[in-house]
Amino acid sequence: xxxxxxxxxxxxxxxxxxxxxxxxxxxxxxxxxxxxxxxxxxxxxxxxxxxxxxxxxxxxxxxxxxxxxxxxxxxxxxxxxxxxxxxxxxxxxxxxxxxxxxxxxxxxxxxxxxxxxxxxxxxxxxxxxxxxxxxxxxxxxxxxxxxxxxxxxxxxxxxxxxxxxxxxxxxxxxxxxxxxxxxxxxxxxxxxxxxxxxxxxxxxxxxxxxxxxxxxxxxxxxxxxxxxxxxxxxxxxxxxxxxxxxxxxxxxxxxxxxxxxxxxxxxxxxxxxxxxxxxxxxxxxxxxxxxxxxxxxxxxxxxxxxxxxxxxxxxxxxxxxxxxxxxxxxxxxxxxxxxxxxxxxxxxxxxxxxxxxxxxxxxxxxxxxxxxxxxxxxxxxxxxxxxxxxxxxxxxxxxxxxxxxxxxxxxxxxxxxxxxxxxxxxxx
Numbered sequence: 001x002x003x004x005x006x007x008x009x010x011x012x013x014x015x016x017x018x019x020x021x022x023x024x025x026x027x028x029x030x031x032x033x034x035x036x037x038x039x040x041x042x043x044x045x046x047x048x049x050x051x052x053x054x055x056x057x058x059x060x061x062x063x064x065x066x067x068x069x070x071x072x073x074x075x076x077x078x079x080x081x082x083x084x085x086x087x088x089x090x091x092x093x094x095x096x097x098x099x100x101x102x103x104x105x106x107x108x109x110x111x112x113x114x115x116x117x118x119x120x121x122x123x124x125x126x127x128x129x130x131x132x133x134x135x136x137x138x139x140x141x142x143x144x145x146x147x148x149x150x151x152x153x154x155x156x157x158x159x160x161x162x163x164x165x166x167x168x169x170x171x172x173x174x175x176x177x178x179x180x181x182x183x184x185x186x187x188x189x190x191x192x193x194x195x196x197x198x199x200x201x202x203x204x205x206x207x208x209x210x211x212x213x214x215x216x217x218x219x220x221x222x223x224x225x226x227x228x229x230x231x232x233x234x235x236x237x238x239x240x241x242x243x244x245x246x247x248x249x250x251x252x253x254x255x256x257x258x259x260x261x262x263x264x265x266x267x268x269x270x271x272x273x274x275x276x277x278x279x280x281x282x283x284x285x286x287x288x289x290x291x292x293x294x295x296x297x298x299x300x301x302x303x304x305x306x307x308x309x310x311x312x313x314x315x316x317x318x319x320x321x322x323x324x325x326x327x328x329x330x331x332x333x334x335x336x337x338x339x340x341x342x343x344x345x346x347x348x349x350x351x352x353x354x355x356x357x358x359x360x361x362x363x364x365x366x367x368x369x370x371x372x373x374x375x376x377x378x379x380x381x382x383x384x385x386x387x388x389x390x391x392x393x394x395x396x397x398x399x400x401x402x403x404x405x406x407x408x409x410x411x412x413x414x415x416x417x418x419x420x421x422x423x424x425x426x427x428x
Contacts, residue, residue, distance in 0.1 A: 049066060
């Protein structure tokens, strides 16, 4: 029994190596090997497969492996990028259309599901598919039926569907952008491809393969990395995954004259990973996109006024604390004391227009330096901002002879916002 297990394990390794050689797959990471094993095991069946992974991880290879080792390998195979087809024409591309069904439909046309009958269709970027098309696809998966655009005749097809996505479909379901029933119908057998940062032992192998290929393509000596450069290559997070690594290898192969690549040279080709700590605007609808009635300038305008309002409230709070301290008429609880301590610390570290005046001793031995409040400057600041906005709106209206549509476009705001501002400032 132990001997049979060893033979089976060795046979599995042989199969993996054959698959990798046939499809040019580089690497020996366990997660990658597992993905290939699942693909070859599910290939002889007709079960739908969902390939998941980040952009650039090579998701397009798995459908080819499945098709090649399936009973449909002698029939057609077609890959369709759902994100590259306009929403208005994707139904026609996939399911066909009848003559005269829409403007430009000069004749009958077969869709991919009709053309590839008996074969395999690979739907890439599935998360970009419109909801209406998702409903049509679900019907094909359930009973093999579809209807051409502009027709009422039900057609049958025998197509195996393999889909791929780099989007989080579970989040898309929560936001109403993807059908839950379609997700479970497609993900009967999920295959997850690991990102390159989780395949550290494969990174240098891949780079050497790409460098060798480009050296042959451009007829030049192959580049080699120093040990320090290899360490950097392996530790880099590679947000673009294999596609980014391949681009870097090609750039270095073509541009660098010295074939020995040092750490300093490699650094120039690796952009710093972007991570923004800036505050983000959270949309009211929670669907990940801002309202169409508000432009970016409107949102920025709103944020600035909200910040000014918060600043004025803080000034009033500080003024009340100062007055209470002067009159010795205040009672602080622990939470308020903590807030005041934080304000005291922040104000002491901030270069502002506040001028410190004599310190006041607060409870719990806390010393608070009271700022001098410039109410007059605050009023002038608000007036100057409002006057500037009023002046810009007036100029835009005069330029376009009172036509709000063109004035709003000039200002970069919506017409509804402009109308509200006109009423607010009593403009004519």
